[in-house]
């Protein structure tokens with residue numbers, strides 16, 4: 001498909017193949033999963049879905065290229081900004097929204113601006129729903145519970161609905 005989100009995804013796929021082929025399953029499932037949860041949350045919260053999708057695709061980009069988590073949000077935001085400028089398909093204002101969301105995404109205990117919150121919540125949803133048999137981490141529990149409330153479902157109800165699909 002010839003649109004800018006697909007161009008961005010092609011660039012990220014190349015980065016994964018080149019830098020972390022052994023962890024490609026994690027990065028592909030996580031980045032695409034977060035991106036799609038960003039779209040769902042953006043629909044629900046009246047935000048631009050395509051911009052939200054780009055936030056999700058790029059948010060852990062530094063982990064892919066550097067192979068480390070330390071300060072990956074801040075460093076990833078700078079890296080994403082350079083990539084978005086190079087693609088020449090995003091305005092300065094859009095780049096600012098995306099890079100700000102990336103730079104703040106590790107601060108799950110703070111409430112920031114709407115796109116920042118979409119990205120943080122999507123990251124939590126992907127972690128928590130990746131495998132419903134895995135425990136939810138302590139630091140993501142409060143946000144996860146808020147999301148279950150937002151979508152009007154209990155943890156037990158959501159998990160049994162997911163498991164019935166397996």
Ligand SMILES: [Fe+2]
Nearest residue numbers: 059060072105
């Ligand atoms: Fe991250």
Ligand SMILES: [Fe+2]
Nearest residue numbers: 030059060123
């Ligand atoms: Fe992430």
